[in-house]
Amino acid sequence: MVRIMTDSQRVDSSSGLNLFFHGCGSGGHLSLGSAAATVEQQGTPLLLIDCGPGTLASFQQRYQCLPPALFISHAHMDHIADLEILTVRARLAGVAPIPLFVPLSIITTLHQRLATYPGTMAEGDHNFWQAFQLLPVTDGFIWQQRQWQIHATRHHAPGSSYALHLAGTLFYSGDTRPIPEVMAHCLKGGERLFHDCGLHANPSHTGLEDLAREYPETLRQQLVLYHYANEQDGEQLRQAGYQVARPGDCFALGASQA
Numbered sequence: 001m002v003r004i005m006t007d008s009q010r011v012d013s014s015s016g017l018n019l020f021f022h023g024c025g026s027g028g029h030l031s032l033g034s035a036a037a038t039v040e041q042q043g044t045p046l047l048l049i050d051c052g053p054g055t056l057a058s059f060q061q062r063y064q065c066l067p068p069a070l071f072i073s074h075a076h077m078d079h080i081a082d083l084e085i086l087t088v089r090a091r092l093a094g095v096a097p098i099p100l101f102v103p104l105s106i107i108t109t110l111h112q113r114l115a116t117y118p119g120t121m122a123e124g125d126h127n128f129w130q131a132f133q134l135l136p137v138t139d140g141f142i143w144q145q146r147q148w149q150i151h152a153t154r155h156h157a158p159g160s161s162y163a164l165h166l167a168g169t170l171f172y173s174g175d176t177r178p179i180p181e182v183m184a185h186c187l188k189g190g191e192r193l194f195h196d197c198g199l200h201a202n203p204s205h206t207g208l209e210d211l212a213r214e215y216p217e218t219l220r221q222q223l224v225l226y227h228y229a230n231e232q233d234g235e236q237l238r239q240a241g242y243q244v245a246r247p248g249d250c251f252a253l254g255a256s257q258a
């Protein structure tokens, strides 16, 4: 049992950054939306993390614009499918190319899954990548005067899924089994921690029973869980003492979050 120590709805922080959740669901159960979130600064979107089915509609509803930049954690469809819509909307809106940060090792898969469809736009004269500025990422990247890092996680094949990390501010696990070695060695202190977790563990994702075995209590107290099957499962995670994100939640990031 861990105790909730912070108010998930507070959106003022020393970093000035918040994380807004468009969806918190797991791939096979989309009643909570595709897992995706936007790092925003005083209501202005900085970086969209993942873009699965429904993410773009949620983004445009909140910000009334297209994403200014995206980071893709991995190439499962519940994290990339809306890029097909975005490439067309960006072209029509005249805002292309949109910076798209993609871990180097998943670019081939991303290309094969989304960019090879013949005749991307019915109007012609368009291919998938024209709407994006592809920015391959090895260890990290600079965006909006900040140094973002990525860390390989445990989700299907090695080197196919990555966490996003802004030192002292944000750690977003992406889809993963527990990664205690990453959390122990890479966190700088002060990060708000968002972690994949469903009610039951499986070979692709973290489950409630994993947390107590893999992470110390001080770290578990700081976790905000997302990527679970449905609202009932989310409630059970909450009853176990954890913070749990809901679609539409906005979390303050950085050291003064509590």
Ligand SMILES: [Zn+2]
Binding pocket: 027, 074, 076, 155, 175
């Ligand atoms: Zn996945």
